[in-house]
Amino acid sequence: MARLLRYGAYGYTLFIAVICLIPLPHIQEAPEHSDKMVHVVTYVIFTLLWFAFFYFLRPNSDYFKVSLIKSCSFAIIYGIVIEALQAALTRSRSADFNDFLANLAGISGALLVILVFRNQFSKLKSKF
Template structure:
């Protein structure tokens, strides 16, 4: 896939995660779904980080670029948590959400460096 497609996917995921994190929580989610909030954070930030790594695949071979992506995605997560505490009425920031975000980010970088980068 061309870089521009990965870039589009990255922007889309960034916006969707931002919207999903700041949208009001209502009764719209069926009660039969029992997915851990932290698992959702891990998966979301795993996919977000992976998409940005693929967007800059050639540059991501350098550890410095991967670390920059890690830092930017983590800061994005911090901004989202702060906004949850300031601009939403029924959401609050949680330190464990940031830990889950960081777990997803580190997993993505590990998976990318260990195998995906070589195959794409």
């Protein structure tokens, strides 16, 4: 389980960096601002993966709040870094405050999921 969480969190983090920093063609048929939904979903998954990584790999059962703070903080910082790198390193991408807001919406969605399913996370952790 630990190895799977580690590979999942690290791999997904790298995947986001690669996808956000490589040049992508402009899609004419895409609805305006549809990329914001991609940001939301991406950061829901990102935050959930890092929460699981922090929470399930600590033996202390009272690590819920710390894991929540770490995962949300890391997701916010990572989103800012990716936007800054897009502005600094790429020609086809630019930093967009609306992308950052969509990232925050995704982090907030993950936070809501984690809080709603807190008891299930605790039960699952007790099995490890």
